[in-house]
Amino acid sequence: MSKILVHVATADGKIKRSSLEVLSYCRKLADDNGLGLEAAVLDIDPSRYTDALNTYGPDKIYNLKHPIFSNHLSSPVIDAFSLLVEKSSPRLVAFASTESTKEVMGALAARHNAAAIPDVASFTLNGNSVDAERPVMAAKVLSKTSSSSDLVFVSVRSGSYDTAEKPGTAEVEEVAFDFDEAGLKSVLKEVISSAGDKVDLSEAEVVVAAGRGIKDEEGRKLIEDLANSLGAAVGASRAVTESGLFPATLQIGQTGKVVSPQLYFAVGISGAIQHVAGMANSKVIVAINKDPDAPIFQYATYGLVGDLFKILPLLTEQIKQVKAG
Amino acid sequence: MNLSVCIKQVPDVSAPISIKEGTLSQDTDRMVLDAYSASAVEEALVLTEKHGGEVQVVLVGPEKAKETIRKALAMGAASGVHILIEDISGLDSSAFAEILAAWHKKASFDAILTGKQSQDTDAGLTGSMLAWNLELPFAANAVGLQFENDSFIVKRQGDSGQEMVELKSPCLITCSNDMNDPRIPSLKGIMQSKRKTVETVTPADLGIEASALNSDSKTERKGFKEVPGREPGKKFEGEADEMVSNLMNLLENEAKVL
Numbered sequence: 001m002s003k004i005l006v007h008v009a010t011a012d013g014k015i016k017r018s019s020l021e022v023l024s025y026c027r028k029l030a031d032d033n034g035l036g037l038e039a040a041v042l043d044i045d046p047s048r049y050t051d052a053l054n055t056y057g058p059d060k061i062y063n064l065k066h067p068i069f070s071n072h073l074s075s076p077v078i079d080a081f082s083l084l085v086e087k088s089s090p091r092l093v094a095f096a097s098t099e100s101t102k103e104v105m106g107a108l109a110a111r112h113n114a115a116a117i118p119d120v121a122s123f124t125l126n127g128n129s130v131d132a133e134r135p136v137m138a139a140k141v142l143s144k145t146s147s148s149s150d151l152v153f154v155s156v157r158s159g160s161y162d163t164a165e166k167p168g169t170a171e172v173e174e175v176a177f178d179f180d181e182a183g184l185k186s187v188l189k190e191v192i193s194s195a196g197d198k199v200d201l202s203e204a205e206v207v208v209a210a211g212r213g214i215k216d217e218e219g220r221k222l223i224e225d226l227a228n229s230l231g232a233a234v235g236a237s238r239a240v241t242e243s244g245l246f247p248a249t250l251q252i253g254q255t256g257k258v259v260s261p262q263l264y265f266a267v268g269i270s271g272a273i274q275h276v277a278g279m280a281n282s283k284v285i286v287a288i289n290k291d292p293d294a295p296i297f298q299y300a301t302y303g304l305v306g307d308l309f310k311i312l313p314l315l316t317e318q319i320k321q322v323k324a325g
Numbered sequence: 326m327n328l329s330v331c332i333k334q335v336p337d338v339s340a341p342i343s344i345k346e347g348t349l350s351q352d353t354d355r356m357v358l359d360a361y362s363a364s365a366v367e368e369a370l371v372l373t374e375k376h377g378g379e380v381q382v383v384l385v386g387p388e389k390a391k392e393t394i395r396k397a398l399a400m401g402a403a404s405g406v407h408i409l410i411e412d413i414s415g416l417d418s419s420a421f422a423e424i425l426a427a428w429h430k431k432a433s434f435d436a437i438l439t440g441k442q443s444q445d446t447d448a449g450l451t452g453s454m455l456a457w458n459l460e461l462p463f464a465a466n467a468v469g470l471q472f473e474n475d476s477f478i479v480k481r482q483g484d485s486g487q488e489m490v491e492l493k494s495p496c497l498i499t500c501s502n503d504m505n506d507p508r509i510p511s512l513k514g515i516m517q518s519k520r521k522t523v524e525t526v527t528p529a530d531l532g533i534e535a536s537a538l539n540s541d542s543k544t545e546r547k548g549f550k551e552v553p554g555r556e557p558g559k560k561f562e563g564e565a566d567e568m569v570s571n572l573m574n575l576l577e578n579e580a581k582v583l
């Protein structure tokens with residue numbers, strides 16, 4: 001029986017929500033098409049996720065244990081998946097999309113003479129064809145892309161599918177993975193982390209995003225206060241990561257991250273297509289902007305036309321009261 | 326130091342788009358140098374200004390794309406290579422990577438720079454595929470680049486935090502537009518670009534048969550469709566405190582997200 005193989009991304013001892021979305025959808029896809037579903041965990045201690053994974057019903061779990069996976073280099077992940085592809089012969093390998101999955105998928109597809117379809121908003125199987133839809137032209141339209149290759153890699157934008165539990169008991173295989181660090185052609189010299197790395201923006205349920213309208217430190221403080229009152233992650237437009245008010249890791253949009261929270265605040269953000277490309281999938285969008293014609297209002301569930309310096313303190317106060325109960 | 330920069334010509338994504346019978350139609354047929362490619366060109370120019378050497382740009386595309394090569398030459402690239410293919414609509418990242426690999430197998434360079442993705446498709450695969458085809462070490466999504474002791478030191482934007490990665494030359498680096506602000510060609514640059522050489526090569530020159538081109542593509546584009554629209558929202562104007570209580574009420578009782 002042919003299979004779907006899903007990469008399970010982990011961070012700080014937890015499986016990422018985006019991977020559970022992919023796993024949940026692939027369980028359904030596998031059932032509908034009479035395929036097996038396999039999950040691969042690449043981690044310093046992969047077996048700690050087995051119970052959680054069983055809630056989503058994969059038939060088999062591959063555990064690849066290696067300390068190298070805690071550094072962010074792509075070549076160990078590429079090697080590990082090459083090994084798994086040879087071992088399992090899946091017809092479809094699915095990842096949750098992040099920036100680094102693109103380079104991993106490209107290398108894997110070239111290495112295995114396979115197809116890669118990155119950042120899909122949806123995909124399905126029709127006979128021997130994988131049919132996907134992915135945003136193009138700065139996410140203004142969807143391109144329908146298909147592949148009939150024997151092996152297809154896809155990565156799925158976060159928020160494209162809901163998580164759905166389907167408890168089962170997977171067969172677990174510990175896969176020996178040796179990685180010759182001396183053979184690495186690239187060397188990780190240093191990781192520069194910033195304050196923005198604390199909360200995983202792409203996984204957050206609530207995001208408060210700041211744009212050029214916040215102007216300076218005072219505006220930044222107002223954003224952070226609102227985010228704290230909500231327990232939200234802070235995001236940013238390119239204008240304010242470029243100016244250095246917020247770290248580059250927080251950029252949301254075409255160059256930055258794609259987010260799909262339950263609630264998104266766009267504060268002092270005009271709504272350029274390149275920003276919207278990264279946040280239009282949010283469930284509820286609140287826009288605060290003093291320009292009534294700002295394009296962001298076209299996407300907003302609730303729009304407030306006014307001065308953010310007046311609105312934010314009031315809003316933060318009210319939210320604190322609600323949260324205090 | 327000789328750097329080869331793979332550049333792409335893309336439609337102007339900011340122009341209005343409509344879909345007619347599954348195909349894209351734009352009010353303008355204006356084509357531009359892809360913003361990520363432009364950052365790759367800029368970074369290569371900065372490096373060669375500091376360490377000596379030349380920048381060559383390589384583009385796969387139709388005759389019309391020559392204007393985009395000229396743009397990069399006007400920025401300061403020394404020469405251009407135009408891999409002329411009139412209809413590139415059936416080609417995907419795999420096919421571009423095959424063609425670019427065929428060219429680079431004959432070329433000599435210390436590093437290849439590409440955009441981390443392109444503005445029109447956002448796929449971001451060609452760089453890593455090309456690196457694999459040429460067996461080069463690579464780093465993706467660079468936001469900074471230095472050259473020291475025969476190695477390239479890449480500052481790359483990771484999913485969380487930034488990483489400094491050292492690559493031995495020759496290698497491949499994909500560039501973010503967060504890396505720099507590409508220079509606007511000066512009048513002098515534009516004049517000089519007219520005297521610079523652009524070598525035109527065909528797939529056949531690279532030993533690729535025309536019929537093989539489309540079969541190098543592993544994916545097929547079946548058309549376009551609209552992005553599902555969002556429900557129209559509610560917009561408030563007026564006093565800040567009134568707007569805030571309206572919003573609170575809706576977040577709590579309508580959207581139920583607090």
Ligand SMILES: Cc1cc2nc3c(=O)[nH]c(=O)nc-3n(C[C@H](O)[C@H](O)[C@H](O)COP(=O)(O)OP(=O)(O)OC[C@H]3O[C@@H](n4cnc5c(N)ncnc54)[C@H](O)[C@@H]3O)c2cc1C
Pocket residue numbers: 210211212213214236237238239240251252253254255256257267268269270271272273274275278288289290291294306307308309360361444502
């Ligand atoms: C290839 C490419 C990729 C890009 N990728 C990204 C990306 O990933 N993410 C991204 O964000 N951008 C990206 N951009 C940039 C994008 O085009 C915009 O330039 C950017 O998003 C603008 O940021 P902004 O909305 O904060 O600033 P602006 O467009 O300057 O908007 C500021 C807004 O603040 C409002 N404002 C000002 N003062 C106040 C106040 N006191 N109260 C309320 N409102 C106020 C103004 O009315 C205005 O609407 C990209 C561009 C390119 C070419």
